Amino acid sequence: MATSPSIAIIGAGFGGLTASIYLARAGARVTVYEQNSYPGGKAGVIHDSGFRFDAGPSLLTMPFVLRDIFTHAGKNIEDYLTLEKLQILCRYFYPDGTKLDAFSDTDRFAKEIDRVSDDTARQVHRYLVYCQKIYERTADLFLFKDFRQLKNLLTLSALKTLLSLHRIDPFRTMHSANASFFTDHKIIQLFDRYATYNGSNPYRVPATLNIIQHVEYNLGGYIVKEGIHRIPAALVEIARELGVSFCFDTKVNKIQYRDNSVTGIATDTSTTDYDYIVSDVDAGYTYTHLLDAAHGKETRRYFKQEPSSSALVYYWGIKGRTEQLETHNIYFSKNYRDEFNDIFTHRKCPDDPTVYVYISSRFNETDAPRGHENWFVMINTPFDSGQDWESETRRMRKIIIEKLSSALRKDIDAKIVFEKILTPLTIERQTGSLHGSLYGISSNSRFAAFLRQRNESKDWRNLYFCGGSAHPGGGIPLVILSGKITAGKIINRYGLR
Numbered sequence: 001m002a003t004s005p006s007i008a009i010i011g012a013g014f015g016g017l018t019a020s021i022y023l024a025r026a027g028a029r030v031t032v033y034e035q036n037s038y039p040g041g042k043a044g045v046i047h048d049s050g051f052r053f054d055a056g057p058s059l060l061t062m063p064f065v066l067r068d069i070f071t072h073a074g075k076n077i078e079d080y081l082t083l084e085k086l087q088i089l090c091r092y093f094y095p096d097g098t099k100l101d102a103f104s105d106t107d108r109f110a111k112e113i114d115r116v117s118d119d120t121a122r123q124v125h126r127y128l129v130y131c132q133k134i135y136e137r138t139a140d141l142f143l144f145k146d147f148r149q150l151k152n153l154l155t156l157s158a159l160k161t162l163l164s165l166h167r168i169d170p171f172r173t174m175h176s177a178n179a180s181f182f183t184d185h186k187i188i189q190l191f192d193r194y195a196t197y198n199g200s201n202p203y204r205v206p207a208t209l210n211i212i213q214h215v216e217y218n219l220g221g222y223i224v225k226e227g228i229h230r231i232p233a234a235l236v237e238i239a240r241e242l243g244v245s246f247c248f249d250t251k252v253n254k255i256q257y258r259d260n261s262v263t264g265i266a267t268d269t270s271t272t273d274y275d276y277i278v279s280d281v282d283a284g285y286t287y288t289h290l291l292d293a294a295h296g297k298e299t300r301r302y303f304k305q306e307p308s309s310s311a312l313v314y315y316w317g318i319k320g321r322t323e324q325l326e327t328h329n330i331y332f333s334k335n336y337r338d339e340f341n342d343i344f345t346h347r348k349c350p351d352d353p354t355v356y357v358y359i360s361s362r363f364n365e366t367d368a369p370r371g372h373e374n375w376f377v378m379i380n381t382p383f384d385s386g387q388d389w390e391s392e393t394r395r396m397r398k399i400i401i402e403k404l405s406s407a408l409r410k411d412i413d414a415k416i417v418f419e420k421i422l423t424p425l426t427i428e429r430q431t432g433s434l435h436g437s438l439y440g441i442s443s444n445s446r447f448a449a450f451l452r453q454r455n456e457s458k459d460w461r462n463l464y465f466c467g468g469s470a471h472p473g474g475g476i477p478l479v480i481l482s483g484k485i486t487a488g489k490i491i492n493r494y495g496l497r
């Protein structure tokens with residue numbers, strides 16, 4: 001081709017920023033349109049009243065995936081970010097008073113489970129080997145590549161995986177698999193929790209997703225000392241150096257198309273033609289608001305899938321220090337099955353929610369004024385289907401405060417000096433995630449991985465998708481991979497360097 005292709009990327013989330021860097025590095029002319037004044041989408045930041053909160057993600061896994069972007073752009077990640085491996089991944093608290101530390105040293109973790117439960121260290125090691133094997137059999141094909149592309153399917157390792165599918169455990173649920181390894185309900189609950197990392201239900205999600213436990217326990221969990229929002233800020237800096245143009249505070253209102261081909265984008269102030277369009281915005285939102293939702297087979301099939309769960313987050317500035325807490329903490333519910341029935345079947349916030357408390361001022365003391373802590377308190381909720389979120393937010397606040405006050409033996413309400421709240425409605429408004437779903441569609445079916453939005457649209461020529469709703473899925477590392485896979489497809493198609 002005579003000139004390099006022009007590409008519009010809608011959304012400066014992790015997926016869009018990654019795609020922009022790989023595409024610009026390959027010589028494309030890239031413009032990123034972002035409706036907010038800041039990059040990062042769900043990974044925003046709140047600065048208020050002397051407190052700083054990571055607005056969304058708090059834990060980084062598979063850091064090598066992030067490191068790859070910097071290396072590809074000829075940069076040193078250490079010049080931008082300080083990544084630190086957590087020694088205690090999470091402190092778990094159970095309703096019966098049990099406290100369990102998930103050490104990142106797997107020997108210590110296994111001993112801890114041995115100490116507090118009916119299960120043994122040996123069982124834990126056996127389980128983590130099982131999770132690792134699923135990862136080894138699936139990651140290359142299902143995470144790092146587009147498994148629907150013929151050339152990726154026709155490799156020896158892909159064929160091996162496909163010919164012995166049972167070895168990646170897709171025929172039973174995460175919960176049944178975990179219950180076959182452990183007898184103590186507390187340990188089963190701990191490992192079932194990982195279904196929530198992609199907004200799903202452990203009683204329905206295929207056991208293949210037990211790869212997440214391998215990622216966290218065997219590969220490690222990390223914090224970003226400066227705050228997670230510094231990652232998108234660094235990616236913008238690098239993208240700009242590579243020639244990417246950014247239009248912040250610029251909402252794309254429509255993707256222009258002719259017949260079955262997308263041709264450009266329209267904002268409030270302009271209409272611009274592009275050779276390719278990459279949407280980093282939730283696929284459901286892209287179809288509903290930017291295109292024609294009734295258009296094609298793939299689009300219609302997408303809307304038949306169950307959306308993933310959403311979240312309520314309370315950002316609390318707390319007076320004093322609570323010694324019992326670690327950086328990451330989980331207060332489990334009594335009955336996990338009831339909790340997920342509430343979320344996915346009754347579509348209401350759980351009466352007894354599992355509560356996550358994350359305190360970044362534990363590793364970065366400037367995140368809270370002296371003598372205070374910044375608590376990010378989150379519960380899983382249903383996606384928005386018309387619930388009264390104002391009253392749900394009040395109801396859940398009371399339940400959470402009672403739960404934490406009773407467990408910590410102090411009046412938490414009296415300690416709150418700052419408060420801000422994120423609901424499924426604000427998630428949708430701030431990031432364009434339809435219904436406030438955190439990860440597009442849920443993985444609550446055996447075929448979910450095959451039904452996720454493709455990176456290259458089948459319905460629309462020249463339209464591509466990255467981000468949490470597209471292949472390979474949500475969460476920072478997978479979203480980065482989605483941006484990389486998408487960029488790779490355009491680069492191959494256009495014959496860029």
Ligand SMILES: Cc1cc2nc3c(=O)[nH]c(=O)nc-3n(C[C@H](O)[C@H](O)[C@H](O)COP(=O)(O)OP(=O)(O)OC[C@H]3O[C@@H](n4cnc5c(N)ncnc54)[C@H](O)[C@@H]3O)c2cc1C
Nearest residue numbers: 011013014015035041042057058059252432467468475476
């Ligand atoms: C509360 C919470 C906790 C989480 N915790 C973790 C965690 O601990 N670890 C982890 O790995 N992941 C976590 N995640 C998930 C992770 O944050 C996401 O998977 C990831 O950040 C999504 O990136 P994305 O590229 O899909 O884009 P998004 O972050 O969804 O961004 C999309 C961007 O598109 C923009 N946009 C939307 N519509 C338009 C339009 N019409 N025109 C222009 N711009 C538009 C939005 O403003 C936004 O910036 C969490 C998410 C949330 C919300």
